[in-house]
Structure formats: C-alpha cells, structure tokens
Amino acid sequence: MSELVGPVEVIGTGLLGTSIALACRRAGLEVLLSDLSAEHVRTASALGAGRPRTPGDRPQLVVVAVPPDHLGAAIAAALRAGDAVVTDVGSVKAGPLAEVAGEPRVRRYVGSHPMAGSERSGPLAATADLFEGRPWAVAPHADADPDAVALVEELVALCNAVVVRLSPEDHDRAVARTSHVPHLLASLVAGRLADAPADYLKLSGQGVRDVTRVAAGSPDLYGQIVAANSAAVVDLLSEVRAGLDSMIQALTDADRDTLRVLLDRGVDGTRAIPGKHGGPVRPTASVFVSVPDEPGVLARLFAAAGEAEVNIEDVRIDHDLGRAVGLVELLVEESRGEHLLASLESRGWVTHR
Amino acid sequence: MSELVGPVEVIGTGLLGTSIALACRRAGLEVLLSDLSAEHVRTASALGAGRPRTPGDRPQLVVVAVPPDHLGAAIAAALRAGDAVVTDVGSVKAGPLAEVAGEPRVRRYVGSHPMAGSERSGPLAATADLFEGRPWAVAPHADADPDAVALVEELVALCNAVVVRLSPEDHDRAVARTSHVPHLLASLVAGRLADAPADYLKLSGQGVRDVTRVAAGSPDLYGQIVAANSAAVVDLLSEVRAGLDSMIQALTDADRDTLRVLLDRGVDGTRAIPGKHGGPVRPTASVFVSVPDEPGVLARLFAAAGEAEVNIEDVRIDHDLGRAVGLVELLVEESRGEHLLASLESRGWVTHR
Numbered sequence: 001m002s003e004l005v006g007p008v009e010v011i012g013t014g015l016l017g018t019s020i021a022l023a024c025r026r027a028g029l030e031v032l033l034s035d036l037s038a039e040h041v042r043t044a045s046a047l048g049a050g051r052p053r054t055p056g057d058r059p060q061l062v063v064v065a066v067p068p069d070h071l072g073a074a075i076a077a078a079l080r081a082g083d084a085v086v087t088d089v090g091s092v093k094a095g096p097l098a099e100v101a102g103e104p105r106v107r108r109y110v111g112s113h114p115m116a117g118s119e120r121s122g123p124l125a126a127t128a129d130l131f132e133g134r135p136w137a138v139a140p141h142a143d144a145d146p147d148a149v150a151l152v153e154e155l156v157a158l159c160n161a162v163v164v165r166l167s168p169e170d171h172d173r174a175v176a177r178t179s180h181v182p183h184l185l186a187s188l189v190a191g192r193l194a195d196a197p198a199d200y201l202k203l204s205g206q207g208v209r210d211v212t213r214v215a216a217g218s219p220d221l222y223g224q225i226v227a228a229n230s231a232a233v234v235d236l237l238s239e240v241r242a243g244l245d246s247m248i249q250a251l252t253d254a255d256r257d258t259l260r261v262l263l264d265r266g267v268d269g270t271r272a273i274p275g276k277h278g279g280p281v282r283p284t285a286s287v288f289v290s291v292p293d294e295p296g297v298l299a300r301l302f303a304a305a306g307e308a309e310v311n312i313e314d315v316r317i318d319h320d321l322g323r324a325v326g327l328v329e330l331l332v333e334e335s336r337g338e339h340l341l342a343s344l345e346s347r348g349w350v351t352h353r
Numbered sequence: 354m355s356e357l358v359g360p361v362e363v364i365g366t367g368l369l370g371t372s373i374a375l376a377c378r379r380a381g382l383e384v385l386l387s388d389l390s391a392e393h394v395r396t397a398s399a400l401g402a403g404r405p406r407t408p409g410d411r412p413q414l415v416v417v418a419v420p421p422d423h424l425g426a427a428i429a430a431a432l433r434a435g436d437a438v439v440t441d442v443g444s445v446k447a448g449p450l451a452e453v454a455g456e457p458r459v460r461r462y463v464g465s466h467p468m469a470g471s472e473r474s475g476p477l478a479a480t481a482d483l484f485e486g487r488p489w490a491v492a493p494h495a496d497a498d499p500d501a502v503a504l505v506e507e508l509v510a511l512c513n514a515v516v517v518r519l520s521p522e523d524h525d526r527a528v529a530r531t532s533h534v535p536h537l538l539a540s541l542v543a544g545r546l547a548d549a550p551a552d553y554l555k556l557s558g559q560g561v562r563d564v565t566r567v568a569a570g571s572p573d574l575y576g577q578i579v580a581a582n583s584a585a586v587v588d589l590l591s592e593v594r595a596g597l598d599s600m601i602q603a604l605t606d607a608d609r610d611t612l613r614v615l616l617d618r619g620v621d622g623t624r625a626i627p628g629k630h631g632g633p634v635r636p637t638a639s640v641f642v643s644v645p646d647e648p649g650v651l652a653r654l655f656a657a658a659g660e661a662e663v664n665i666e667d668v669r670i671d672h673d674l675g676r677a678v679g680l681v682e683l684l685v686e687e688s689r690g691e692h693l694l695a696s697l698e699s700r701g702w703v704t705h706r
Contacts, residue, residue, distance in 0.1 A: 173553065
C-alpha cells in the first residue's frame with residue numbers, strides 16, 4: 001500500500017479545492033494548482049496553497065474540485081493525463097462515475113464527498129481547518145484499486161475528517177435523503193412565503209425560519225447538484241408526495257389516526273439523526289434567558305454559565321419582533337438544566353424553562 | 354373604553370395559561386384559576402399565579418387556555434357563565450369562533466394567539482416573561498365589541514408582547530403558512546429518515562437538522578392544531594403538492610429552467626421572513642471558529658468577541674461527527690465580519706470564513 005507523499009494536484013481552486021490544498025501544504029506535501037480562472041490560481045498560491053501546475057509535473061493524487069456540471073469531463077481528463085490516483089469532491093457520485101466507466105484507468109478513480117462548506121465560496125474563504133471532524137464520504141466503485149482507495153482515505157485523514165465508506169449508489173441515495181430532498185422541500189415551503197401578505201409573515205417564529213433556512217442557498221449550485229442526482233431524488237420525492245397525498249386525504253377526511261401515524265413517523269426520523277460527535281442523541285434541557293440586544297451580553301451570559309460549570313451543547317437566539325430584547329435558548333445535558341437555571345437566576349439573569 | 358383592572362380568570366393552567374396568570378399577578382391584578390386538573394390549579398397557585406376560582410367570582414376578562422379540541426366548548430361556557438370579555442390563546446381562530454357564532458354574547462369574544470411556547474409544558478414551565486417581545490395575534494371577528502378588543506390588547510401589552518391584528522380567517526391562513534404547513538412538511542421529510550440505513554444518516558449535516566427540528570414536536574398537540582385548521586392547511590398543502598409535481602417533472606425531464614424558477618422562489622421566500630426585531634433582514638457575515646468541546650470555551654469566545662466590540666446577531670454550533678471539536682458559527686453585521694475575524698485570529702482562535 002502506497003503512502004500519500006505527493007505531489008497532490010488540485011483542479012479547481014474554489015473553497016473546497018483550496019482548503020484541501022492548504023491542508024496538504026500544512027502536512028508538508030507539494031501541491032499543484034490548476035483552475036480555468038488564472039486569478040483563482042494566483043489567489044490560492046498567494047494564500048500558500050501551492051504552486052501553479054506545469055506540464056512536466058507528475059502528481060501522485062489528483063483532487064477534482066470543479067462544479068457539478070463539469071465533474072465527469074474533468075475526472076476523465078485527469079485519468080487520461082497521467083497515472084495518478086484521481087478523486088473528486090462532488091456532491092453526487094454515480095453520474096460522474098458513469099462518464100468514465102468501462103475503461104481500465106477507471107480503477108484509479110475513487111470518488112469522495114466531504115460534508116463541509118460555507119455560505120461563502122472562492123479561494124479567499126478557504127482554510128485548512130474546513131474539514132475538522134466532518135464526515136467525508138469515500139465512495140469506491142466495484143473495480144476501484146484498493147491502493148487507490150487507501151490513498152484517498154489518507155487524504156481524508158490528513159484533513160482531520162472522518163471517513164464514511166459507501167458505494168457510489170448508496171452515497172447518492174444517502175445525500176438525496178439527508179441533503180437534496182430536505183433542501184428541495186425547504187424551497188417549496190419557502191416558496192409559499194414569497195407571495196404571502198406581510199401581516200401573515202409577522203407571525204413567523206423560529207420553526208419556519210429553521211425549516212426554510214437552507215432554501216437560501218445558491219439556486220445555480222443546487223440546481224446542478226439535484227439534477228446530477230435526479231434518479232435518487234425523484235424516487236424519494238415520489239415517496240414524499242405519497243406521504244403528502246395521505247396527509248391531505250387525512251385532513252380532508254378528519255382522519256386523525258392516519259395524521260397521527262405520519263406525525264409519529266416524523267418524530268422517529270428526528271430521533272434517527274446521529275447526535276453530537278456521532279454518538280446517540282443525549283437528552284437535553286433548554287434554559288431560556290431574556291437578554292438585551294447589546295454587545296457583550298452573550299459574553300457575560302456564557303461566563304455565568306461557565307461559572308456554573310455547565311457545558312452548553314447548543315445555543316439558539318430567537319429573533320423577536322418589535323423589541324430590542326433577545327431570547328437565548330441554551331441547550332444543556334438534561335441533568336444540568338435545573339442547576340444552570342438556578343445558577344443564572346442567582347446571578348440576576350431573567351430565565352425561564 | 355374600559356381599563357383592564359381584573360379580576361382575570363384563566364381557564365387551563367398549563368404553560369400558556371399559568372404564564373399569563375403570572376404576568377397579570379406581576380401587574381397587580383387579581384387572578385382566578387380553573388382547570389380540570391385540581392393538581393394543576395394547586396401548582397399554579399403555589400407559584401403565585403392566583404387563587405382557585407369560586408362560584409361568586411365575577412371576572413372582567415376570561416382567558417381560555419385549553420387544548421385545541423376543547424376550545425370551542427370552553428369559550429361558549431365562559432360566555433354563558435357571566436358578562437366578562439372572553440379571549441383564548443388557541444393556535445386556530447375560525448373553528449372555535451364558529452362554535453359560538455350567531456348569538457349576541459359572541460360580541461364579548463375576541464380570539465387571540467401568542468406566538469410563544471416551549472418544549473416543556475405544564476404550570477411548572479410557566480413564567481411571566483414567556484411573551485416578552487413576541488408577536489401576539491389578536492383576531493376579532495366582525496361583530497366583536499371594540500371595547501372587548503381593546504381589553505384583550507391591554508392584556509397583550511401587560512405581557513410585554515406585540516399585537517398583530519388580523520381577522521380570524523387571515524390568522525388561520527397566516528399560521529397555516531408560517532407554522533402548520535412548515536411543520537407538516539418537516540414531518541414528511543423527517544419521516545423519510547426514519548427507515549434510512551444508519552450509514553446514510555452519518556452524512557447528516559446542519560441542513561437536515563434544521564429542516565426537521567420542528568417535527569420532533571408532540572404529534573398529539575400538532576394533530577389537534579392542524580385538524581382544527583384543516584381547510585387553510587389543505588389549500589396550502591395542495592399548492593405545495595403542485596410545486597412538488599412540477600419539481601418531480603422538471604427533474605425527470607432534466608428541465609433546469611423550471612427547477613431554477615422553483616429554487617429562486619424559495620430564495621425569495623426566505624428573504625420575505627421579517628428580520629430581527631421586525632425590521633428588514635440585515636445582511637450578515639459568518640465567522641466560523643473551531644473550539645474544543647469543553648466547559649467555558651464559549652464564554653471565552655464571546656468574551657473575545659465582546660472585546661472586539663462586535664455584536665453577535667446569531668450563533669450556531671455545528672455538531673461534528675466523531676471528534677470532540679465543535680464548529681461555532683457567529684453571525685454578525687456584514688461590515689463587522691472582517692474585523693471580528695482578524696480580532697479573533699489575533700487572540701489565537703482557529704477561525705475561517
């Protein structure tokens with residue numbers, strides 16, 4: 001089994017490509033950069049992500065990090081250009097694979113997909129830490145060379161990410177379920193808000209903000225992603241439609257039992273999502289604190305929680321209507337809730353459960 | 354116009370009823386409590402929320418805070434029991450109104466609906482601060498006595514909430530859109546996770562957690578709520594189904610233009626939700642910070658942000674898989690992002706954009 005010693009070529013120096021390049025440089029590997037945009041390559045080089053690729057270079061590993069529509073062609077070109085192992089970081093795995101299948105050199109291709117990103121894009125948003133602790137799917141096809149798979153998993157380890165090994169088909173079905181379909185349904189729900197009277201939207205609470213948040217993502221990028229995974233997405237959307245039909249029928253017929261089954265199933269689904277650090281979901285308690293909307297108040301609040309020696313598992317800030325007061329929800333381990341509440345109250349914070 | 358001087362009777366001493374009672378007591382009003390559960394009344398009384406109602410009491414205002422299925426009957430009984438103004442805090446307004454319409458005393462009924470709640474329920478979770486800065490819909494029907502409307506709006510002001518005046522029909526259409534339909538779609542998306550292989554769910558990111566979070570709510574309560582608003586909900590679900598059909602067709606036909614229109618409309622919808630404090634949504638920048646998962650770290654981080662004199666608009670903590678490192682996203686006013694980033698980096702924090 002070969003060791004990852006470089007050079008590593010990164011094709012596409014956007015957020016993901018440049019972040020991988022920076023992580024490889026941090027590990028002391030030589031990194032070669034290429035991009036249709038010469039400016040992106042210059043920027044990435046200036047950030048210390050590597051040097052522009054030259055014709056005589058012989059990379060050990062090529063990382064293809066181009067937009068979804070161009071993945072297949074870029075992977076094929078990289079396989080033809082030399083004898084390097086080739087991976088990519090695209091959101092969909094079966095489609096690009098199909099474009100390069102059926103020739104011997106495909107043994108050197110192992111697709112992958114880091115679960116990391118940012119609302120920002122481009123090399124300036126990149127960081128070697130982007131993948132810290134994140135899941136990173138490695139999706140070898142049936143004919144992939146085991147050494148090539150091992151090399152790609154070394155890259156994942158070097159980025160401090162966590163390998164999740166899946167077949168390309170399972171990967172695509174997985175992200176259809178955990179990412180693409182939630183995004184598309186969030187878009188449909190958000191779409192119903194677009195033409196609502198302003199008075200209606202004054203009643204928006206945290207729930208609708210949570211449900212629709214991802215729908216703010218780039219329509220161009222998401223359009224490419226879901227189109228590239230249309231088979232798995234359509235299968236799952238059809239299941240959702242069947243559920244929606246049952247729900248409409250149940251409401252029309254005042255059939256509470258069917259409605260209850262659908263809602264119960266939703267509760268089961270929220271519990272199926274893995275908890276923090278991949279462990280089981282630990283029961284948490286919420287402590288609500290009313291705070292003025294001013295600089296420094298959260299620092300004082302967290303300092304007070306720290307003095308109480310309670311670890312905050314999660315935080316949510318409620319965006320209130322019409323008043324310069326924020327409601328902060330602190331989620332803590334269930335057994336620590338009462339202690340935190342009492343502790344904050346004794347320090348003069350306005351709390352409730 | 355009469356002034357709210359009490360006594361205020363609260364029927365149903367759960368979370369909402371007891372919280373309203375506590376707010377009234379804080380304002381010095383006499384509060385009378387009733388509930389099918391004598392234990393709830395004892396608990397609420399012990400919390401200082403008022404005293405049990407006795408037959409000779411003559412309340413000025415009655416607040417009905419019972420579960421959705423029992424609202425209509427409880428409102429009707431309260432109207433018949435005396436000459437008090439009657440309001441309720443139910444999530445749906447047209448249905449209960451229909452149960453009491455067509456008789457003179459309905460002039461004394463003005464429905465309302467505070468946008469507040471908690472994952473906890475019962476009187477022990479109650480607090481006079483529950484409604485601080487929250488929208489509170491006041492939904493008078495066409496024949497409501499203006500003095501009765503004014504009295505209910507006094508109650509809202511006393512709870513430090515913000516009146517949003519809507520007709521009962523508009524209220525129900527509004528919450529169908531901002532609450533009921535988002536909840537039902539979140540349940541359907543979450544339902545698709547319930548039977549997914551565990552390996553698939555390892556790829557869950559923040560997006561699917563956000564989309565599905567509300568689906569963890571009580572199926573019993575939400576079943577009652579959406580059933581009580583079935584006409585408005587079915588109308589809107591049918592619109593969502595039409596959008597879903599278009600989406601499935603567009604993906605099947607590789608029709609990127611139609612897909613793009615649907616995704617663009619979702620973006621518009623996320624922008625239509627009012628921003629913090631009811632103002633327009635201000636553009637924000639995200640600063641990501643990698644932090645160890647240990648007590649006190651958030652206090653130190655927020656102290657560092659406070660020293661940089663940057664106001665944190667929102668916070669999200671990313672639940673990483675497999676590592677005891679958390680990624681904290683700080684959302685700040687767009688113009689302050691670079692400053693916060695530089696400031697945190699100079700203090701040794703591991704940040705990226």
